[in-house]
Amino acid sequence: MANLVSPLGGNLGEADASPRFKVGTCGQDEAGNIYRYVQADGMGVTGPGYVVLLDPADWLDADLIDTTNAASKEDRPVGVSPIAVAADQYFWVQICGPCNIRVSANAAADAVLNVTATAGVLDDDATAGAEVIKHAVLTSANGGAEAVAAGYIDHPLVGATL
Secondary structure, eight states: OOBBETTTTOTTOOOBSOOOOOOEEEETTTTTTTTEEEEETTTTTTTTTTTEEEOOOTOOBEEETTTTTTTTTOOOOOESSSSOOOOOOEEEEEEEEEEEEOOOOOOOTOOOOOOOOTTTTSSSSOOOOOOEEEEEEESSSOOOEEEEEEEEEEEEEEEOOO
């Protein structure tokens, strides 16, 4: 796992029990990908590629996104976690650049992604009542079971309800 070039000392492969940086700080790796330093909610993050809903008021309580917590949150920022994170730990979540995104089975490349009932997992199934994720796309399809697939994000946000 890479380190950040700005701020120095930011390690994308580690979570912290207490904050090492100001919560809400943005960082950049050598490839130009952008990350934000946040705190996980009381449930933590299941693993790499899971998508979290962020709270720009204080950047605390990064919560695995699902159809319940995304409801009525249009334009709320989201990010993709590069690691598994325990409850209440601090970590860097990716907000811009190529990344692996956790998606449901058979999600197609270049399709509109939406929130699902499964925490942290997106899909392209256009389920009525689910929120779209703006500025996020898969660059390769996911055939088979739920898994991570290559994608690209550019400051993704919760979009309108389908």
